[in-house]
Amino acid sequence: LAKSLGAPLHGVKDAPxxxxxTVIFGLHDAGFTVRQIERYTGIGxxxxxxxxxxxxxxxxxxxxNVM
Known part of the structure; x- marks a missing residue:
């Protein structure tokens, strides 16, 4: 999933x-928790x-807010 969003998991930390x-939000949107994303990517x-x-x-x- 991360690779399809633009960077493999091990490369997210060094990506622009x-x-x-984009990768972090995509992972979160896919249902991963903040803690899981932290562990998988190495980002705090x-x-x-x-x-x-x-x-x-x-x-x-x-x-x-359209009403």
Whole structure:
């Protein structure tokens, strides 16, 4: 899954930030927990959590609150 998103798991840590963020969010979107992503990629839990939260906020803003 990570490879199809742009980088193999062992290479996510060294990938450019935009590519790294895409892979992390894709893994989270596929159902992996922050802790699992941390273990698989070697990226710290706080970094993974920050990326997931930032992407979720961006998605909510893009969707808007249409009533």
């Amino acid at each position: 930030p935009a590519q790294r963020d 839990k706080s970094t993974v959590s920050r990326i997931v939260r930032a992407r979720a906020r961006t998605a909510m803003r893009a969707g808007g």
